[in-house]
Amino acid sequence: MHKSRIRILAAALFLFIVAFKWADEDFTKMISEKLLRYRQAFPIEKAYLHTDKPYYMTGDTLWYNAFLVEGALHNPDSASNLLYVDLIDQRSGKNFALRRTYLTGGVGNGEIILADSIPPGSYSLRAYTNWMRNAPESFFFHKDIQVFDPAGSMPAAATGKVDLQFFPEGGALVAEIATRIAFKAVNASGKGEDVAGFIMDQNNDTVASFKSEHLGMGRFQFAAKSGASYTAFLKEKSGSVMKYEFPKVNETGYTLVVDNTSNPLKTRIIAYAKVPDKAEVPVNIVGHSRGIVAFVAKGKISGRGLMMNIPNTDLPDGITHLTLFNEENRPVSERLIFIDHNHSLRVRIAPSKAAYKQREQAEIEIAVSDTAGKPVETHLSVSITDAGQIQQQVHDQNIVSYLLLSSDLKGFVEQPGYYFDDTQTERKMHRDFLMMTQGWSRFKWDEVLRDSLEAPKYYLEQGITFAGEARRNKRPAEKTALSIYVSTDSLSNFLTAETDEKGQFALYNLIFEDSLKVRVQGMGKKGNQNLNFSIFPQEIPRIAPSQNPYFPLTVDAKLLNDFLTRNAQDQEISRKIRANRERLLQEVTIKAKKQVQRDPRKIYGNADASIKVTPELAAGRTSVLDILAGRVAGVSVTGFGMNARVSIRGNQNEPQFVLDGMPVDKDFIASMNVNDVESIDVLKGASAAIFGMNGGNGVISILTKRGNSNYDYTQDIVPGVLVSKIAGFNVPKVFYAPAYSPKDPPNLNPDYRSTIFWAPMVKTDKNGKAKIRYFNSDATTSVDVRVEALSTSGSPGFAKSTYSVN
Template sequence: MIKKYFINYCAFPILVLISAAFHWSEEDFTQFISNKLLRYRQVLPSEKAYLHLDKPYYVTNDTLWFKAYLTESSLHLADSASNLLYVDLIDQRSGKNAGLKRVRMDGGTGRGEIVLADSIAPGAYTIRAYTNWMRNFDDAFFFQKNIYVFDRQDTGAAPQASGPIDLQFFPEGGQLVAGISTRIAFKGINSSGLGEDISGFVLASNKDTVASFNSEHLGMGRFQFLPKDGESYEAFVKEKDGKITRVNFPAIQENGFTMLVDNLSNPFKTRVLAYAKIPGQTEIPVHVVGHSRGIVAFVAKGKIGNRGLMMQLPTAELPDGITHLTLFDDKGKPVCERLVFIDHSRSLRVNVAATKSSYKPRELSEVEVTVTDSTGKPVQANLSVSVTDAGQILQAPHDQNIVSYLLLSSDLKGFIEKPSYYFDPAIAQRKIHMDYLMMTQGWTRFKWNDVLQDSIQAPKRYIEQGVTMEGDVKRNNKKLTEKTALSLYLSNDSLSTFMTSETDNEGHFTIYNLVFEDSLKIRLQGMNKKGNQNLSFILKPFEAPRATVVKVPFKPVTVDAKQLADFLRRAAEDQEIARKIRANRERLLQEVTIKAKKEVPRDARKLYNSADATLKVTQQMASGYTSVLDMLAGRVAGLSVMGSGMNASVSIRGNRGEPLFVLDGMPVDKGLITSLNVYDVESIDVLKGASAAIYGSRGGNGVISVLTKRGNDNYDYSQDIVPGVLVSKIVGFAVPKEFYAPAYPVTAPPSTLPDYRSTIFWAPLLQTDSNGKVRFKYHNSDAATTVDIRAEVLTPTGIPGFGKSVYSVR
C-alpha cells in the first residue's frame, strides 16, 4: 500500500506550500521533512544571478556589455533583497581579478559594461556574478561564463585534447547492491573538459564480459547491470587509437537499497521502483520525498517487499526544472537519491521578428519582440536584446541562455556542456539525453545532513542593499579596549551628508547600505572627549572571492579562420577610427591674451554671501586649543562661550538659545563641532540677526558655520596631515554607460568613415507592453552579412524565455 501527499506547487506562495502539507497529511514524517526544509530555507534562502552578454568573445580594447538578472532560487521571483551585485573578470591562467564592477540592481535587474583595455592581456577569462549573500554558499553557485579575449595576432586555433579519457560510473540511486539489477550511467570526459564519445566493456573476475557500453551523447550513456554476490568487476575503455585502458568500477555492496526512476514513459507521471536487501527484514517501510528547488512537492509512503516497491507519482503540477527524489529508510535516513527533470515546456514563447527579411547597409532596421506564455497569452516582461554581425561573431551552438541557466545549470555543480541543447524542441532525443545528465551530474544546492541537523549555523555574510564600508580604529597603533564614537562626512558631486557611528570594543566599525554612484569622499574621525589625535584608521578594501585557476585550456567555439581574421581586422579599424575621432577633437589654438578681472569662485558650502565675523584658523592658533568653541572665545564681539571643550556652551548677544551649528554647509549638532580636530578647521563664520535669516527659523539664535580644509574642493591633501583624521575615497555603484549606435539620417550626406561594428545594437532595458510586444530600431553597419538577434526574457513571476532570429544585409 502506498500513501501519497502532494502539494500544488504553482498555486501558492512558498510558505503556504509547506503549511499546506501539514493540513493535507497527519503523517509525522511528512511534517518532519517539511519543517526541516522550511527552516533551512528560512535561515539560508539562496539567490541566483545571471548575465546576458552581448557576444561570446572579444578583442583587446573592446567593450563587454552585460545585462544582470537576480532572482531568489526557488521560484525565480525577481529578488529585491540584495541590491548590489558584484561582476568581475577572472584571468583563467593566474586566477587574478582583472576587473570588478558593483552593479546596482533595481527590481532584480541591472546593467553595465567592462572595458577590455590594453592592460587586460589576451586569453581566456571567466566572468562571474554574485552577491555578498551568495558568498555564504559554495562559489559553484556563482554565475560563471567563459569568454575569450583575442589580440590581432591570434589565429583562433583551439588546443587539441590529449591524454587519457576520464570515465566515471554512476549507479542509479547511488549504489550497486549484490543480487539487485539496476542501471549504471557513465560519462567520459577528455583533457579539455568536454564530453568524449567512448565505448568499453565490463569483465567479471573470471575475465568473462558481463556488460558492454557505448556513449550516446557527449560521452554519456547507461546500461543495465546485475552484480552478483561475492563477485568483483573491472571496466575497460577503448581509446581512439585502439588502446584499451582499465578504469575504476563501482564497489558492490552486500546489503542496501536501490532506486530506479522512469520519468520518460509518461509525461504526467514518474514511476519509482525501490528494492532493498537488508538481513532479517522482508518488509521495510520507506518514504520517497520529492522537492523542487527546496520546496516539498510530495511525500509518498510505502513498504519494500520481496518484489520491491513501485510508485506512480503525478508530476503535472510540478514546475519545470529539476526535482530531487530521495528514498528514506524506516529510520528516516536518506539511502538513495535521484534527480529528474520535469519538462512541461512552460517557458515563455519569445518571437523575434524584423519588419523585413533583408536590409541594405546602414538602413534603419525595425524589430518587434513578442512574448507570450505557453498558452499563447501576452506577457509583460523585462528583456535584453543583443544584435551582432554573424559574419564576425559565431555563436556557440546550444550555448547557455537564461532558460537553460535558471532551470538547469544553476542547480547543478560542474560544467554543463551545450546546456540549451536539452531545451531545443527540434531535437527528438533531448529528453533521454537530459535523463543521462540527471544521472551523471550531482545535486549540490544542499545536503540532507545539513537540512536534518538540529541546528543550522547562522550565515556569516549579510544581504547588501548598498555599499558597505568597514575598517578598524587603533589608538597609538594598539587595539581599542572600549567603544568609540565616530563622525563621518561623506560627499561627492550629488551627495553631502554627515553620519555618526560607533566601533565595537576592539575598534572595528561597519557602515552599511551606502547608496551612491562612482566614488565617495569620506572624512572620518573620533568623537570621544580626549585622545582623538592618537587615533588611526584603516579602511578594509573589498576582497573578491578567490577564483580557482582553470587547468584545462579554454577556447570558445572554433571560429572559422577567415571569420576571425575579419573580426580582428574590423575591430582594429573600428578602434583606430575612434582614436582619430578623439584626436580630432583636440585642436592647437593660436596664442591669445584675455584681459578681465579675476572672478573669485563662490564657496559652494556657503548659503550666505558674507558673514558678520570670520575667524581664519592658522597652524599657530590651532596649536593652542583643543576645541573650535575654545578658539572662538573672546575673538568675536557679541559671542559668549562658557566652559570649554565638550562641555562648552555658546550664545550670541540678544539670543537666549544656542546658535545653529553648520559644518561645511550641513547643519549638525554641537557635539560634532566640539569633537572636530582643530588642525582640520580652515575658518569659522559667525552670522547674527539678518545675516542668519537665510537659514530660516533654525537660524533665529544666529549661526556658527565651520569650514574645514578637507571640505574645500581645492584642498591639497598632500600638504597637510591632520592627526586623528582619515580622508579617503571609497568606490560605489558603477555608472553604466550607454551603448553607442550611430544614426544615418536619409537627408544627411554619407559618412566617409567605415562602420563594421561586431555588436550592431545592444538594448538591456526593454519592457513589453500589455500586448506582450516591444519594438526597437537601429541602423545596420556597412557589412553585407547576416545579422543575429538574441533576446533573453524574465517575468516578475520568475518565468524565463529566450528567442532568436536572423536577417540579411545586402
C-alpha cells in the same frame, strides 16, 4: 510576493497526500518543516548575465545585463540589491575587473572595458551577491569568455587522459539488484568525449559493454554479483586500451530506478533494498524542487521492489530531487529527474523587413506572452550582432536553460540549450543522462535534518558597506562613538556609529555612484587623537586557476579573422576621432570673466565675518572655539575648551553650529581637531535668517579642509582622523549606436560594428510588446537577434531570429 504561491503549493501537497495516503503525517510534517526552516535560514539567490556576444578582442567593451532571482520560484525580487561582476583569468585566477552593479527589481546592467593591458586568453565572467557566498563558489554564475589579441592567438589544445566516471542509478551499486549505470567521459579541455569500452570482472570475463550517445554520456543495464569486483576499459582511437575504476559492489543497501521519459504524464519510481533479515523494508520517498516539497510517499520494499507512479502535473518545471529515506528516517538513495511543462515565456521577434540595406534604419518588434497567449509586461535585453563576425555558439546557455537546469547542477553543463530545443528528438533521454551524471548539491541532508543551523557567515547587501576598526594604544577602542562625514560631488552628510567590543564599526546599505569621500573621527571628549583607524578591504572570493583552461569556442577561422580585422579597424577609427577632438580642443581660446564657483556647503551668501584658519592661528589652540574667542566683534566666548560658552550680540541662548553645511551640536565642534578646519564664518541677524528659527541666535559655520571638494587627500594625516575614499556602484554607460541620414556622405568612416546594437533595459507595454530602432552597419551580412526575458512571476524566456543586410 511569493508567499501566496508557496501556500498554493502547500495546499496542493496536502490534498495530494490525503487523497493517496502515501505518507505518515509526522514524517511529512518533519521533512516539510526542516526544508522550510533551511530555506528560510539560507534562501537561495541565482544570478544570470546576458552578454552582447560570446567572444571579444582586447580594447573591446563587454556589455552585460544582469538578472537576480530568488532561487526557489525564480521571482526577480531577491533581497540583495548589489551584484558583483568580475572577470577571472582561468590560467592564473587573477581578477582583471570588478563591477558593482545596482539592481532594481532584480535587474541591472553594466560593462567591462577590456583594456589593452588584459592578456588574451580564456576568462570566466562571474556574478554573485554577498549572500551567495554562503554557498560554494561553484554556484556563482560563470560564463566562459574568450579574449583575443589582434593576431588571433589561439591556446594550444589541451592533451591528457580522458576522465571517465560511472554513476549507478540511485547512488550505489548493490549486489544482486539489476540497475542502470550512467557514465560520462570528459577530455582534457573539459568537453564531452565520445567513447566506447567494456566492463570485466575479477576473472577477466567481459560482463558488459558501453558506448556514449551524447557529449560523452551514456547508460547501460548492469547486475552486480555478490562478492564480485569490476574494472572498466576504454578503447582509445589509437587502438590502445585504458583502465578505469568501476564502482564498488555493496552487499547491502538501497537503490532507485526512475523513468520519466517513456510517459509524458507520469514518472515511474521503483525502489529496491537489500537489508539483512528483513523481507519487507518500510521507506519514505520525498520529492522536492529547489527546496519546496512536491510530494511525500510511503511504502514497503519487498523482494520485488516497491513501484509507484507520480503524476508529472504535480511537479514544477525544472529539476525534482527524489530521496529515499529508510525506516530510521535517514536518506539512503537519491535520483534527479527533469520536468518540462514548457511553461517558459513565448518571445516573438519580428523585424519590419526580411532584408535591409547598409546603414538603413531597422525596426524590430518584440512580443512576449505566457503559455496561454496572454501578453506579459516584462523586462528583457536585446543583443544584435553581425553574423559575419560573431559566430553564435551551438546550443549556448540562455536564461531559460540556466535557471531551470544549469544553476541547479554541479559542474559545467556543455551545450545546455540543446536540452530545450524542440527539434532535438532525443533531448529528453539525453537530459536524463545528465540528471544521473551531475548531481545537485546545494545542501546536504545531514545539514537540513540537524536540530540547529549555523548562522550564515555572509549577510544580505542592499547597498555598499563601509567597515573598519578603531584602535587606541594598539588595543581595540571598544564602545567608542564615531562621527563619519561622507560626501560626493553633489551630496554630503554626517553619520554616527559606535565601535563594538572588538573596536569594529560599519555603515551598511550606502547608495552612491563612483566613489565616496569618507572622514572618520571619534566623538568622545578625551583621547580622540590617540585613535588609529583602518578600513577593511573588499574581500573578493578567490577562484583556483585551472590547470587546463577550458577553451569554450568553436569559431570559423575566416569569420574570426574578419572579426579581428574589422574590430581593430573600428578601434583605430575611434582613437583617431578622440585624438582629433583633443587637438581641436587645444586650439580653442575662450575669453570671459572668471566666475568664482560657489561653495556648495554654504546655503547663505556672504558671511558677516570670516576667519581663515592658518597653521599659525591654529598653533596652541585645542578647540575651534578658542580660535573664535576675541576675533569677531559681537561674538563672546567664555570658558575654555569643552566648557566654553558662545553667544552672539549678547543672546542668552547659544548660536546654531553648522559643519560643512550640516547642523551639529557645540560639543561636536569643540571636539574637532583645529588643524582640520579651513575657515569659520559668523552670521548675525538678517544674514542668519536663511536658517529660520534655528538661526535666531546667530550661526557659526565651520568649513573643513576635507569638506572642500578641491581638497587634496594626499595631505598629511591628522592624528585621530581617517580620511579615505570608497568605491560605489558603477554607473552603466550607454551603448553608442550611430544615427545615419540619407544625406550623409557614403562611408565617411567605415562602420563594421560586431555588436550592431545592445539594449539591456527594454520593457514591454501592457500589450506585451516593445519596439527598438537602430541603424545597420556597412557590412553585407546576416544579422543575429537574441532576446532574453524574465517576468515578475519568475518565468524566463528566450528567442533568436535573423535578417539580412544587402
